[in-house]
Amino acid sequence: MEHIVIIGNGISGVTVARHIRKLSDKRITIVSAETEHFFSRTALMYIYMGHMKYEHTKPYEDYFWKKNRIELKKGYVKTVETTSKTLHFEGGDTLQYDKLVIATGSKPNKFGWPGQDLEGVQGLYSKQDLDTLERNAPNNKICNRAVIVGGGLIGIELAEMLNSRNIPVTFLVRENSFWNGVLPEGESAMINRHIKNHHIDLRLGVNLKEIKADENGRAKSIVITETNEEIDCNVVGLTAGVSPNINFIKDSEIETNRGVLVNRHLETNIKDVYAIGDCAEQRDGGIGQRRPIEAVWYTGRMMGETLAQTICGNKLEYKPGHWFNSAKFLDIEYQTYGWVFAKPRENEAHFHWKHEDDTKCITVCYDTTNNKFLGINTFGIRMRHDVFDRWLTEERDVDYVMQHLPEANFDPEFYKHFEKDILSAYNNNLQTA
Template structure:
């Protein structure tokens, strides 16, 4: 019987395993060094905040794996020998495979800052990172201040976590406005204000120079490049993005660049070896406007869904549909459908509307040559994925979208609706423009 071995028990690895099981009776083994069972990485923050316990972040009961005949192996893969189709483990044992799926995800970026490996300096990606922050910042007496370096999605989650335990947070962001490489100016500025309203010390346009150690090898303070200011702290969150977690592959014949190089079918240069999720890099170029490496929950899941078909004999190209994503910035939910760039590109324009309470706004991007709707960012107003997906497929024009916005509303019942205000502002802008 064909043995499919999957390295990594995150959303990508688990999705491919589940779908292979649905379509075949192949032997499946999922290897992980991180945890015994699949858990939702995106929920780590809620454990620290006391909303949930670790077991609640596991989407399947422990009995699920046996019931579905999916074997779980705990172990750290040291190397892959593709000629003999063997995995060598750090623990000394080995495992034979017929088909191999690499789904090892990411690791936090560290840019060679002095002191970046001290106890108390960490990213927030793995279960081990959660254990580490629990150890170093259990309360505001042990951790008198934390400094977070890097203004992205993980940085703001870490800030929210520490805030929940009343630990003062200094948030160093290299850019002059939060996540403004992705978010248009109005949205980014609103999030800046929201962060400050939560009494987080947001420092825009600042870089980390070094992390200083105390006599026990623990974080003592950080120094800021621009001002030379030294900030005392007990924890440093390194959240300047992530990169593929593929160090163990370097010794193998599998071709890598920043990630494991794959073609559109998620195949590597070695037959029967595939890579999916955060660790996979599209060989030629990103698909459509997507980046070659997509470190997003949803894309990992979609690659898993697709690859399972290929492994079960129905070879398929990875062809994701319209881009979508979501996040939550403290109390403000964010969803995006289609493409909205930080700055309108050539032949593009943005319509921006913001509610006076400064917690809700939308940005709609459209093509100025033919008025085609290209995408929307929505903050504080929930919208329907299905509707936008359809409108993007139908290439609706922006007027249609603005007029039919109520159809897309997904807020809970009895919520106040703002579509009229939005439409009025939109119409008004057209007249003055």
């Protein structure tokens, strides 16, 4: 019986396993050193905040694996020998495969900061990271201040988590405005204000110089590069992005760049070896305007579904469709559909509307040559993915989208408060343009 081995039990690895089982009777083994069973990584923060328990983050009961004949092997893969199709584990044992799927996800970036490996310094990615945070920052008596380094989505999650336990937070952001490499100016500025309104000490345009240790080898303070200011803290959260977790294959014949290089069918250069999820990198650039590596939950799921078909004899190309994503900035929900870049590109314009309460806004991007709708960002107003996906496919013009925005609204009663205001502002913008 053909043996499929999947390294990694995140959304990508578990999805490919589930769909292979739906389609075939192949032997399936999932290898992971993180947890015995799949959990929702995006829900980790809610365990710390007391909104959920760990068992609530597991989409499947533990018997699911036995029922579906999916074997679980706990351990770290040390090397992959592709000629003999053998995995070698740190414990010295081995595992043979017929087809191998690499789905090892990401690891937090470290940039060689002095003190980055001290006790009390950590990322927020794995279940182990959450357990470490619970030890490092159980309350504001044990942790009198935390410093977060890096202004992305994981950084704002960690800030919200610590804030929920009344632990003072200093937030170091290298850019001069929060996440301004992704968000247009008006949105980024609104989020800056929102962070500060939650009594988080946001420091913009600064870099970490070093982390200092106490006599026990624990972090006791950080130093800011630009000012040499020293800030006392018990915990340092390193959230300056993530990188593909692929060190274990660097010496193998599998080709890598930043990630494991794959073609549109998610195949590597080695026959019967595939890569999916955060650790996979499209060999000839991103699909459409997407990035070659996408550390996004839903693309990992889509890759898993696509690859299962290929492994089971129905070769499919990975086609992720229109870009979308969602996140949360403290208590402001964010959604994006299509493409809204931080700065309009050639022949693009942005229409921006912000509510007077400074917690809700939208930015619409369109092509100035033909008025074609290109994308929308929403903050504090929830919209329907299927409607925007359809409008992007139909290549609607921006006037049509603005006139029909109520159709995309997720909560019509709530949205009615802003409907006339947005349309009026858009029409005024047209007249003055």
